[in-house]
Amino acid sequence: MTNSNELIRLSAAALAGKLAAGEVTSVEVTQAYLDRIAAVDGKVHAFLHVNTDEALAVAAEVDAIRAAGGAAAAELHELAGVPIAVKDLIVTVGQPTTAGSKILEGWHSPYDATVVERLRAAKMPILGKTNLDEFAMGSSTEHSAYGPTHNPWDLDRIPGGSGGGSAAAVAAFEAPLALGTDTGGSIRQPGAVTGTVGVKPTYGGVSRYGAIAMASSLDQIGPVSRTVLDSALLHQVIGGHDPRDSTSLPDPLEDLVAAARTGNVEGMKIGIIKELHGEGYQRGVENRFNESLELLKAAGAEIVEVSCPNFKYALGAYYLIMPSEASSNLAKFDGVRFGLRVLPKDAPLTIERVMGATRAAGFGDEVKRRIILGTYALSAGYYDAYYGSAQKVRTLIQRDFEAAFAQADVLISPTAPTTAFKLGEKLNDPLAMYLNDVATIPANMAGVPGLSLPGGLADEDGLPVGIQLLAPARQDARLYRVGAVLESLLEAQWGGPLLDKAPSLTESAPTDVVSTEAVSSHGGSH
Incomplete structure (x- = not known):
C-alpha cells in the first residue's frame, strides 16, 4: 500500500515520474486526493463541486492503457493520470459551472472550454471545480455566493482572489495542480498569499474560449501549482493557438518545460521596478524580496533598477x-436565456422587469458595484473622460514596459504588498481591497506574462510572501528559466519546499490509499 499522506505532497512532476515507472497507479493517486478533499475541505472550502466518479474513471482508463503497454502507452502525455482542479469560471461538461454566483447556480455547460478539452486529451483526471469571487470580481474569495475559501496557512485569513479556491486546493494538498484565471492578478496574488506558484501567460497564449468573460482584454487562463516546473508542464498542456479564440496568438508554443529544467541566470539583467516596492509594502515582504535579489545576484545575474512612472x-x-x-x-445574464430567472411579484410582466428582478437577486454586491461603475464610465458624455482616458493610460503603461525591457531581460517585484489579511478585514472597504492588486495589474494592462513564486515567510506573521517575475510578451519561457533558478536557490536556503512548512489541517489524515470502490462522499456540489 502507498502512503497517501506522502503521495499527495509530491510535486506533479514527481507524481508523473512514479506513474510512468509503475510505482503507483493513477487510481491510487486520484483516490488519495479525493480522500484529502473529504478530510479537510470542510475547513478550507476550496471546492464548489467534487467530480469523484469521472475522475476515478479517467484514472482507471490511464492505468489500463499503461498496463497494456504498446503504442498507446508510449503516446500518453507526461501528465497523464495526474489529477487537477479547475476554477469554476471555466466551463466543463458534466459538472456545474457557477462562476461563484447565484445567477448560475446549478448551470451545466453544453461544451468544454478549450483548456478543459486539452486536459481531457492529456487524460488528466479532473477532481472538481474550485471556489472564486463571484465572476472573478475580488481579491479575497470572500465575494463567492457560496461562502469564502480559507487560507490553509491560517484558516482565519483570506487565500487571495479571485482564484483563492484553486490556490488553496494546491496549498492544502487537495490537488497537485489547478487552473485559474488572471484579470488583474487573480492567479498570482493567491499564489503569493498561499505559498504556491501562479502564472499569468502572455495575453493570447492560452485560449480563453470557454472561460466566462469578465474583462475580455485583460482575462487570461493560467496554471496554479507547487513548483515552477509543474506550472511549465501544465502550461505546455493548455497553451497554443485556438482558432475559436479570436485573440489567440498564432505563434507555436515554446518549450517551456525545457526552460524550467535548464534554468540559468548567469549574465542576465534583472530589473527592480522602482514603483513596485518600498513605501506601502509590509516589512517582511520587503525583507524576503531583498533576499531574493541577493540570491539572484550571487547566481550571476546583474540587478538593475528600472522606472515605470x-x-x-x-x-x-x-x-x-x-x-x-x-x-x-455580464449583460447576457438577463433571466431569459439561461441561469436564474426571478419573476417580479406584481404586474406588468415585461422583459425589463424580469431582467431587473433576476439581476437584483442573482448578483452580489461587488458585481453590482462594478456593473454600475462600468455602465457609468461607458455612458454618453463620460466615455472619453473615463474609459477613453483609461485606455490612453494603458498605452503609457505598455510603453513603460517596452522601455524597462530595453534595460532588463526580466523584471522583478513583490507579488502583493502584504501577506494574507484576516477574513472580513477589508470586505467593507472596496478601495483597500483593490490595493492588493497594485503590483499585479500592470502585467494585465500590457498583456505581458507574469509568474509568482514563494519567496519565504514574513517575519511579522510567519505567512507566505510572493516574488513576481515579469517578461516581455511571448517570452514566457524566460519566466520559467529565471523562476526555476530562484525557486532552487530559495529552497536551498529554506531546506525544502515552503509548503512543507505549512501547518497541518488535520491530525487524522488518511495514511493508506483505499480501494476504488470507496468513493468520496463529496460526489456532488456543496
Missing part, C-alpha cells in the same frame, strides 16, 4: 477598463 496610474485605469468590459460581458 505610469504604473502609479495603473490601478485607477484598470478599475475603469475592467468594470466597463464587465458591465458589457
